[in-house]
Amino acid sequence: MAAPSPLERLLVPAALPPPGSPERWPWLQRLRRQDNPDCGVWIEALERGQLEPAVDLLAVLAGRLDGAGSDRLLAWWLATVGDPDLLPLIGRVRTPRSAALLRQAVNERTAPEQRLPLLPLLGHQRDPIDYPLLARLSLEAGPLPLRRAALEGLALGLSAWPLAALRRQLLRLAGDLQPQLASQAVDLLARLPRGRWALFPLTRRPLDPLVGQRLRRRWAALPPSPLLLIVHGRAGGVIPGELQNLASELERLRGRPVRIQALTAQAPPSPASFGTPAGSADLQPWLTLVPLFLLPGSHVRIDVPAIATAWRAHGPVRRLPFLGAWPSWQRALAAELAAMVQVQDGSADSGPGAPLLLHHPLEDGPGARYLVHLQSVTQARCLPTPYTAADLQEIKLAIHPGALPLALAANRLTESLPEQLGMPLVERPRFRQLLVRELEALP
Structure with a gap:
């Protein structure tokens, strides 16, 4: 191995030219380019x-340090x-030790001016x-610089935080009395997965004028993709009018x-x-498929994937889960059934007196497991009901406690028993409002 050159031997702390010396910058550049420098010294x-x-x-040193060296520095x-201006250079490397050191320092130093430089770096970890x-x-009341530093820490570590809690916190912060904080919260909401959906609740709130302007800019920068609603339809491809009205309102x-x-x-359409021309780069995805099916039958398991494959020949496609799998939809079913029970002056239970969910018969497997889950969520009994039943008297007797048809739009069952079953789900305010709210907010 060749002996170190005199120049390399001089790249030691004692040989560093003082600040202001014209030799200092070239000297530091040589240190930056040195192979395997001993940063420990x-x-x-x-x-x-x-x-x-x-x-x-x-x-120069920060760019050459490994994790242990960064922790030590x-x-x-x-x-x-030390000087707060140095801290962003010192804490670049993410290590458990650095995170622990910063966390301990934040907890021990209660003065806002001492915490200020630490919070962004803590988030960076x-x-x-x-x-x-x-x-x-x-969120809490305190000096504005401290709150902004904490929010900067959240911004630097945005992808690491629990998404649901973060979304709730930023929505709350978007209504803050400090426009600087509220505007930054809007920016961060737009950066979250499904940013348009995250911003959507703010479009229904009164906001500070400056924050409202920021929201409109972020909203406009997240244009939604076209939607394709997949439904069963009636004989001959007839689409019920209530679904056509829903599509028109969403458009x-x-x-x-x-x-x-x-x-x-x-x-298909x-x-x-x-x-939008197929393959256009201005919308990603080019199309969003929304399967408006309430049960995981063969249409969901076979037909919908085949439809998605066919549309992908024209451009990128996002396929949502079927409607019945949405937690918000299941909660709406539970709320509707609870309201029915309350009107009848009864109490919900899972026994013989429980309200019924009438559904098209399903095969064992995913369908059966889904129905067990749905009964648990709604506290109702799921009753398979062939829509082609010739004699409806047995069904009329079975639905005496009250029943809700798992039919999004009008079908033969709802038309045969209008007094017992009432309107199909899309015509009921709770479900229509949910569909409009959720689908309007889609990216």
């Missing part, structure tokens, strides 16, 4: 006070309560355990085409009817 010199912790030196800074602290400091609200494809139709 530089950290030791800082720890002993033999070197001035200047920004230019730390910028951070521990030195925290022990000396992206340890989910730190989310509650950063969220609390951003008006979203400002993008909304079409319906019925399984009973001879042909034309790709040209969506108004």
